[in-house]
Amino acid sequence: MNIATKPEIILTGDRATGPLHLGHYVGSLQQRVLLQSQHQQTILVADMQGLTDNAHNPAKVSSNILNVVADYLAVGIDPDQTTICLQSQLPALAELTMYYSNLVSIARLERNPTVKTEIQSKGFDRSIPAGFLTYPISQAADITAFNATLIPVGDDQLPMIEQTNEIVRKINHLANKKVLTECRPLLSNAPRLPSTDGKNKMSKTMGNTINLGASEQEISAAVKAMYTDPNHLRVQDPGQVEGNVVFTYLDAFHQDKNTVEQLKSQYRHGGLGDGTTKKILEECLQELLRPIRHKRAEYLNDKAQLLAILKRGSQTSKEQTEQTLLDVKAVFGLNIF
Amino acid sequence: MNIATKPEIILTGDRATGPLHLGHYVGSLQQRVLLQSQHQQTILVADMQGLTDNAHNPAKVSSNILNVVADYLAVGIDPDQTTICLQSQLPALAELTMYYSNLVSIARLERNPTVKTEIQSKGFDRSIPAGFLTYPISQAADITAFNATLIPVGDDQLPMIEQTNEIVRKINHLANKKVLTECRPLLSNAPRLPSTDGKNKMSKTMGNTINLGASEQEISAAVKAMYTDPNHLRVQDPGQVEGNVVFTYLDAFHQDKNTVEQLKSQYRHGGLGDGTTKKILEECLQELLRPIRHKRAEYLNDKAQLLAILKRGSQTSKEQTEQTLLDVKAVFGLNIF
Numbered sequence: 287m288n289i290a291t292k293p294e295i296i297l298t299g300d301r302a303t304g305p306l307h308l309g310h311y312v313g314s315l316q317q318r319v320l321l322q323s324q325h326q327q328t329i330l331v332a333d334m335q336g337l338t339d340n341a342h343n344p345a346k347v348s349s350n351i352l353n354v355v356a357d358y359l360a361v362g363i364d365p366d367q368t369t370i371c372l373q374s375q376l377p378a379l380a381e382l383t384m385y386y387s388n389l390v391s392i393a394r395l396e397r398n399p400t401v402k403t404e405i406q407s408k409g410f411d412r413s414i415p416a417g418f419l420t421y422p423i424s425q426a427a428d429i430t431a432f433n434a435t436l437i438p439v440g441d442d443q444l445p446m447i448e449q450t451n452e453i454v455r456k457i458n459h460l461a462n463k464k465v466l467t468e469c470r471p472l473l474s475n476a477p478r479l480p481s482t483d484g485k486n487k488m489s490k491t492m493g494n495t496i497n498l499g500a501s502e503q504e505i506s507a508a509v510k511a512m513y514t515d516p517n518h519l520r521v522q523d524p525g526q527v528e529g530n531v532v533f534t535y536l537d538a539f540h541q542d543k544n545t546v547e548q549l550k551s552q553y554r555h556g557g558l559g560d561g562t563t564k565k566i567l568e569e570c571l572q573e574l575l576r577p578i579r580h581k582r583a584e585y586l587n588d589k590a591q592l593l594a595i596l597k598r599g600s601q602t603s604k605e606q607t608e609q610t611l612l613d614v615k616a617v618f619g620l621n622i623f
Numbered sequence: 624m625n626i627a628t629k630p631e632i633i634l635t636g637d638r639a640t641g642p643l644h645l646g647h648y649v650g651s652l653q654q655r656v657l658l659q660s661q662h663q664q665t666i667l668v669a670d671m672q673g674l675t676d677n678a679h680n681p682a683k684v685s686s687n688i689l690n691v692v693a694d695y696l697a698v699g700i701d702p703d704q705t706t707i708c709l710q711s712q713l714p715a716l717a718e719l720t721m722y723y724s725n726l727v728s729i730a731r732l733e734r735n736p737t738v739k740t741e742i743q744s745k746g747f748d749r750s751i752p753a754g755f756l757t758y759p760i761s762q763a764a765d766i767t768a769f770n771a772t773l774i775p776v777g778d779d780q781l782p783m784i785e786q787t788n789e790i791v792r793k794i795n796h797l798a799n800k801k802v803l804t805e806c807r808p809l810l811s812n813a814p815r816l817p818s819t820d821g822k823n824k825m826s827k828t829m830g831n832t833i834n835l836g837a838s839e840q841e842i843s844a845a846v847k848a849m850y851t852d853p854n855h856l857r858v859q860d861p862g863q864v865e866g867n868v869v870f871t872y873l874d875a876f877h878q879d880k881n882t883v884e885q886l887k888s889q890y891r892h893g894g895l896g897d898g899t900t901k902k903i904l905e906e907c908l909q910e911l912l913r914p915i916r917h918k919r920a921e922y923l924n925d926k927a928q929l930l931a932i933l934k935r936g937s938q939t940s941k942e943q944t945e946q947t948l949l950d951v952k953a954v955f956g957l958n959i960f
Contacts, residue, residue, distance in 0.1 A: 341955075351959060370960075383721060388753075391752055392752075412733075414731055419753075615711065618681040
């Protein structure tokens with residue numbers, strides 16, 4: 287991972303629209319555990335952003351807030367090192383969004399490639415909720431409110447960084463001095479983990495993910511149903527490793543890279559059955575997820591503690607973000623009291 | 624005026640983008656002075672809405688906030704009867720706007736006739752700032768935050784009431800109970816006062832308005848330049864009263880309706896010069912504006928007092944609007960602390 291060595295202000299987060307899964311673990315959670323000791327890291331539980339396309343089913347968001355916090359703690363995110371806060375507890379984020387909205391045109395929002403793709407995939411077209419089209423402005427509010435300098439992202443989210451920095455430059459230009467700080471992306475080197483069916487995007491409704499809180503039986507069933515090489519019909523036949531989800535997961539999760547390379551070689555030559563590779567993968571995932579599931583359940587058993595952690599982090603974040611709001615209001619001459 | 628007799632919660636306000644003028648006096652200020660003793664009235668100084676099309680020239684807004692408050696007080700709005708508050712001091716309004724934005728589509732916003740007209744007149748097209756296209760959502764946040772039941776509007780603003788009530792119904796439907804209250808328009812019976820040039824919309828840059836703080840000389844010059852009947856070349860000629868701005872202003876401001884009718888009759892028959900009608904109108908406007916100008920200047924001489932009034936009203940309004948915010952957050956399940 288391309289982690290900067292000097293301390294940075296890192297903002298990261300998740301839409302609270304479902305429990306976190308192995309894709310999050312590989313794509314961001316492991317990195318956050320590493321980053322927290324070196325940097326000033328804040329994780330935003332993005333409940334308001336989660337509502338931008340779930341306003342008519344808000345329980346999808348509200349019921350997942352504490353799940354997501356429990357996921358964080360279970361994988362080793364330490365609330366004494368990382369500030370964990372809730373977006374809807376930070377009014378300055380909404381206020382900054384309002385101010386920035388006057389600096390970004392509808393045409394600019396419609397050109398955002400990430401939003402374009404999401405509009406298509408959700409079938410929104412012009413029926414897109416205003417809050418969904420404008421969420422890149424809200425993300426810019428999140429990032430700048432914390433004066434974040436480094437944003438862990440996938441390459442599909444680079445347009446968000448660009449949009450944020452455009453707003454930063456406009457505010458600084460209006461102020462004729464540096465008020466806000468531009469941010470840089472921290473691109474993850476971890477390849478994107480495929481869904482267990484090897485085809486679709488990971489989604490709870492597709493049942494093609496393995497949640498961090500998955501039971502032993504769920505893990506077992508998910509691995510058994512995993513996509514391999516459809517042409518690898520008999521054990522003795524040569525099989526294909528590329529696009530074989532079992533091997534991608536072994537690459538991601540098996541501790542011993544040599545063992546994985548030997549398995550790949552044997553699979554390619556023939557003589558290694560999918561039952562065997564799946565058994566090896568299942569053991570490895572059961573071992574990884576057993577302590578996480580256990581801790582997660584413990585945390586969820588003590589919701590008062592989860593709420594206290596979220597409240598404490600939100601209070602710290604409230605003070606930080608309101609300072610930025612005051613600075614931005616001053617740019618517009620609205621620091622009148 | 625079609626003023627309801629039972630006490631209502633009234634929300635009204637002005638974009639703080641310039642000092643108020645005779646058009647505001649006739650169209651809304653007089654009515655507010657009447658309403659304040661019977662109803663619970665709040666006036667919102669809409670600085671954030673003023674920025675939606677002035678973000679690159681924010682001083683146009685910030686420099687006019689206290690001017691507008693002084694205008695209110697000078698015409699007789701009593702801060703002990705009417706709550707005067709500043710939009711940017713009420714974070715709940717921005718937060719409500721974010722929640723409501725998820726319930727309104729871009730297509731719906733683009734169909735709003737008022738916004739359509741304004742987009743055309745400002746030449747925005749797709750370069751329209753996001754904050755400008757979405758300002759009807761922000762207005763719905765303003766209205767509902769105060770649980771306002773009665774909104775004084777011109778008929779061109781009826782689409783705003785409709786948009787607000789659509790959001791109210793969606794929130795109540797989601798909650799499966801009444802959380803927000805629908806509002807009704809209070810249409811002013813006063814005809815719209817034309818600009819002094821009789822052609823364009825009143826605007827500071829066109830120099831075709833008479834501000835409440837206009838000096839004697841400014842009033843005199845504005846009346847002298849006023850549009851009359853371009854075909855009324857000689858005193859003895861018959862003249863036209865309809866579309867003659869001097870007579871429209873006499874109708875609006877002269878205390879003695881009989882005198883105005885006699886003047887009209889004489890003008891129609893011939894024998895009454897524009898110099899004479901303008902002299903009568905000028906006297907009448909000088910008399911109306913002299914005490915207003917005087918009080919306005921006194922208030923502006925004591926900015927600390929103006930700020931204190933605005934701060935007190937904003938504090939009262941903050942408590943009211945945050946209660947509504949809590950109610951709406953509960954609908955989305957986000958009342959978790």
